[in-house]
Amino acid sequence: MQEHDMSWVRTEMALAQAAPRSQVGFGAWVRRNLFATPVDSVLTVLALLAIAWALPQILNWVFFDAVWTGADRTACLTTEQGGQLPVGWTGACWPFVSGRFGQFMFGRYPMDERWRVILTGIIFIALLAPLLIPRVPYKGLNAILFFVVFPFIAFYLLVGGFFGLSYVETPRWGGLMVTLVLSYVGIVVSLPLGILLAMGRRSKMPIVKLLSVVFIETVRGVPLVTVLFMASFMLPLFVPPGMSFDKLLRALIGVALFAAAYMAEVVRGGLQAIPKGQYEGADSLGLGYWQKMGFIIMPQALKLVIPGIVNTFIGMFKDTTLVLIISMFDLLGVVKQNISGDPTWATPQTAKTGYVFAAAIFWIFCFGMSRYSQFMERRLDTGHKR
Template sequence: MQADNFSWVRQEMIASQVAPRSHLGPGAWLRKNLFATPVDALLSVFAFLVIAWLLPPSLNWLFFDAIWSGADRTACLTTEQGGQLPVGWSGACWPFVSGRFGQFMFGRYPMDERWRVLLAGLIFIALLTPLLIPRAPFKKLNAILFFGVFPFVAFWLLVGGAFGLRYVETPLWGGLMVTLVISYVGIVVSLPLGIILALGRRSHMPIIKLLSVIFIETVRGVPLVAVLFMASFMLPLFVPPGMSFDKLLRALIGVALFASAYMAEVVRGGLQAIPRGQYESADSLGLGYWPQMGLIIMPQALTLVIPGIVNTFIGMFKDTTLVLIISMLDLLGVVKQNISGDPTWATPQTAKTGYIFAAAVFWVFCFGMSRYSQYIERRLDTSHKR
């Protein structure tokens, strides 16, 4: 066949060209993301107006008109503009936060023993950070240390009573420390237990399936408040006489079981999204049930439901505030106690400042979990790869 018959075939690649000016720069980004359609433009303008209305007074109250130094409530009870504004009209009362910061973080944990909490926190960060970095080496060893060794080290550091450390009873614990402890235990326990419950609910063994369904539907059918009450007041009735559970341990059990029931449904949704061909392919390779689940099915299912898993974690982190009803003081509980039970700082300004501080702390942790989950989703998304 003559080469002339292929004259329509390109012999040289066209050199890359610069994108049109209308697709470059801030103006192109604004047109694409904020003003692509008339509706988008209307909503963007409305959002800008709302921000312009709320942002300046918020910044004034939080920073520019705020009180930054003082020893008690009198520092925040000021008048402005020659007495034209009522008492207490000034901005945020940050001396309240700085003066009670130790209680917000540690509760009533002894001052001279708080180094143990800080050391446990540093170990937690040192072990968690490599796990969050995908390319960090020694992942298996790191996971064993974080999930298998760290809980015992943290228990020894926080509780004490052995190897020369003073015993600190859990009723003295409080603040962000309790929030993180409950969240850590809930996350570490709920995910594997939720996976087991999801597999049990999809099991072909009638008894296993029935028990899994009963547990999941029973726990999901009651609020967390009821679960905490049951764990705190009814659980001791089912243990042998003379045996007692620590109140914090009861809360940990209640939160972990409650979160695992919701986690089970999230994981089950991922399992149902896996095409039947994946199961058949695993069967054709001669894999048994557990290798099939561990190597092929479960990794795909968990990847599909990362948003649901992280959403459950975020909800559990925020729900730790409910332990207040069983007389445990997490971060929000300590803030509330200092606002209502300390006459030294009892003013409307300190109440607003304290609640805003607690909300900011919760937002930082929840936003961090959300952003990291989005990063993992993008990293594991292979739909755009060839």
């Protein structure tokens, strides 16, 4: 048999080579993400021009032209308005924020008792942080402490009246404290309740399905303002005579039920996205309904709808500002109250500064939730490995 020339066959593995310079580094990232197509290039240039126009003005207003010290509104008035600053001065009035910072955070909570709010916040962060970090062990115990034990601790610390703590009525609560309380209770209650409602809407039992559909469509068919009014003024009509509900508790019930209705539809979308084979596979293993939903179906469904769940949480966090209509003052409500009701700081500059401060606080929390949801999506994206 004729022998073939094998001189062209490689006998050793080729050495690893560095990626082409055009494919790595900052320049490659810019070309790939900002100038990949002519349309991308035009949009990038327009965005850079907009930033170049807006950024100097923002920096001037926030830092360079801002007022940093002062005891009252005269520190932030122009000469034309009877103050000490030159006409045309348009910077932020940060003394207003620093002077009213305590009210923005705690409302009218007694100053001598604010350590209780701070301690509650520290416990909240200490329990939440390890729950959010995937590598921290004992997640089950951590979840029990955060979702079951912590609400009782927070109640005893914030309300008082026990263990030598003075009682602080909820009408004196306000500021960021109320915003976080409403958001925490709304999230903790709406997610499990929404899951149950979604399962009820897909149930084969007519009564359960009917009740779930009626609740979801009724709540989703009215604005949150209406729900808050009903919880605040109509809920007391359905309780036995002599029994009264705290106004904050009414708001908590209204916000939680409203968010649960929207959460139910988000979770239902995830359940519908699960292939039928997953249900059949769970049935073939002999799993009961709750085992099938708890171990097979629901984990996959929740993973698919993480963006929708977080979007509902973010919307609920921002909607807490609507409690102002039932005479409760969250962060934005306290800021507005100090702007319009305090003649010591009533100036156009303080109004702008107060609203910008409130907007920045809301943005920090909402952006944090959004970024964490993206992290969890990447971590749980086991279906398509790259």
